[in-house]
Amino acid sequence: MAHPLQLGFQDAAxxxxxxxxxxxxxxxxxxxxxxTLVLYIILAMISTKLTNKFILDSQEIEIxxxxxxxxxxxxxxxxxxxxxYLMDEINDPHLTIKAVGHQWYWSYEYTDYEDLGFDxxxxxxxxxxxxxxxxxxxxxxxVVPVESPLRVLVTAEDVLHSWAVPRLGVKMDAVPGRLNQTxxxxxxxxxxxxxxSEICGANHSFMPIVVEAVPLEHFETWSSLMLEGA
Amino acid sequence: MSLxxxxxxxxxxxxxRFHLPIAFGLSFLAAIAFKYTVTEPRKQAYADFYKQYDAVxxxxxxREAGVFESVRPSGE
Numbered sequence: 001m002a003h004p005l006q007l008g009f010q011d012a013a014x015x016x017x018x019x020x021x022x023x024x025x026x027x028x029x030x031x032x033x034x035x036t037l038v039l040y041i042i043l044a045m046i047s048t049k050l051t052n053k054f055i056l057d058s059q060e061i062e063i064x065x066x067x068x069x070x071x072x073x074x075x076x077x078x079x080x081x082x083x084x085y086l087m088d089e090i091n092d093p094h095l096t097i098k099a100v101g102h103q104w105y106w107s108y109e110y111t112d113y114e115d116l117g118f119d120x121x122x123x124x125x126x127x128x129x130x131x132x133x134x135x136x137x138x139x140x141x142x143v144v145p146v147e148s149p150l151r152v153l154v155t156a157e158d159v160l161h162s163w164a165v166p167r168l169g170v171k172m173d174a175v176p177g178r179l180n181q182t183x184x185x186x187x188x189x190x191x192x193x194x195x196x197s198e199i200c201g202a203n204h205s206f207m208p209i210v211v212e213a214v215p216l217e218h219f220e221t222w223s224s225l226m227l228e229g230a
Numbered sequence: 231m232s233l234x235x236x237x238x239x240x241x242x243x244x245x246x247r248f249h250l251p252i253a254f255g256l257s258f259l260a261a262i263a264f265k266y267t268v269t270e271p272r273k274q275a276y277a278d279f280y281k282q283y284d285a286v287x288x289x290x291x292x293r294e295a296g297v298f299e300s301v302r303p304s305g306e
Contacts (some may be wrong), residue, residue: 029261037257044249050242087270138294143300148286187280187291191297214301215289222300 001133001193002166010167014184014194014212017169019083027076034072074151087169090183092150097142099173101154101161101196102187104203108142114227122206135205136193145219146189154180162197166210171197 002010012018031226043150098109102119109117120140128137144150154163163182164171186192194209214222294303 012276022269022273025264025272029264029269032264033257033261037253040249040253042258044245044253048242048245048246052242141299146289171304187285188283189285190292212298212300215286215296218301 005228012169013167013186013189013190016083016087016184017112017167019086020110020169023079024073026079029141030072030076031188035194060221081126084169087170090151090181091149093183094148095145096151096153097144098153098155099142099163099174099209101156101158101163101200101207103158103201104162104207105144105147106138106163106196106207108140110223114223116223116227120210122208126134133193136195136208136210138208138210141191141210143188143212143214146186148216149183149185151181151183154182159200160198161200161207163209165192165195166194168211170194172196184189187211189215 007016009021009024012021095110098111100107100109105119105121107117107119107224109115111117119139120134120138120142121138122130123137125134128134152163152170152172153179154172154174156176158176160173160176162171163174168184168186170182170184172180174180190213192211192213194211195208196204196207198204200207292298293301296303
C-alpha cells in the first residue's frame with residue numbers, strides 16, 4: 001500500500017509493473033530535459049532588454065524545432081508501444097477469476113473447476129483490528145497462487161467500476177454488459193491492495209480490492225475450505 | 231583621437247550564441263543526472279533484490295506473522 005507523503009509508485013510485484021516503473025523513469029527523464037531547457041530559456045529571455053522586432057522567418061530554426069520534438073516523441077513512443085504489447089500478451093493462464101463490481105462491493109468467482117464465488121465488503125473503520133489499514137481492508141480477499149499466470153475477467157452488475165491493484169500494474173474498467181480481460185503474474189507472496197477506480201456513487205471510495213498471493217498448495221487448501229464452507 | 235565605434239548590431243544573436251549551448255548542455259546534464267541517480271539505481275535495486283530473494287522464506291515469515299487470511303500460522 002502507499003505510505004503517507006509518498007511521491008513515487010509503490011514497489012512492483014509483477015513484471016509488467018516493473019517495466020512500467022522503468023518506462024516512467026525514462027519518460028520523466030525526458031520531461032526534466034525539456035523543462036530544464038525551457039526554464040533556462042525563460043530566465044534568459046526575462047533578464048535582457050535586447051529584442052529583435054524584425055525577424056520574419058528562419059528555415060533553420062523551424063527545422064530544428066520540428067525535428068527535435070519529433071525525435072523526442074519517437075524516443076518515448078518506442079518503449080511505450082513495447083510495454084503496451086507486452087501487457088496484451090495473455091500467456092496460457094493457469095487460473096481465470098471473474099471480478100464483478102457492484103454498488104458497493106466486489107464479488108469474485110473461481111469457476112475453472114468448481115463453482116466458488118463470494119462477495120467482499122470493506123471492513124468499516126470502527127471494526128478494524130490493530131495493524132489493519134483504514135479503507136483498504138476487506139472481509140474476504142481474492143486469494144491467488146503466486147508465480148502462476150492469472151487471468152481476471154472484469155465486469156460490473158450495475159454502473160461503471162474499475163478493478164485496480166497498483167503494485168501489480170493492473171487497472172481494468174468494469175463495464176456492465178462487457179467482459180474485460182487482464183492478466184498478470186506475481187513474483188512475490190504477500191497482500192496487495194487496490195481501490196475502485198471509476199466513480200460509482202456514494203461509496204465509491206469504500207470498495208477496496210485485496211489480493212492475497214500464496215503458494216499453490218495453500219491456494220488449493222483455501223479453495224477446498226471455501227467450497228466446503230459454501 | 232577618436233573612440234572605437236561600439237558594437238551596435240548582432241547583440242541579441244551574440245547573447246543567443248552564448249546562452250543556447252549552455253541551455254542545451256544543462257538540459258542534457260539534467261537528463262543524464264536523473265538517469266544515473268534515479269533510473270539506473272532503481273533497476274539495480276530491483277535486480278539486487280531478486281538475486282537474494284527467497285519466496286518460500288518470505289512466505290513463511292509472513293505466515294508466522296499471521297497476516298494471511300487463507301493460511302494460518304503453523305502453530306494454529
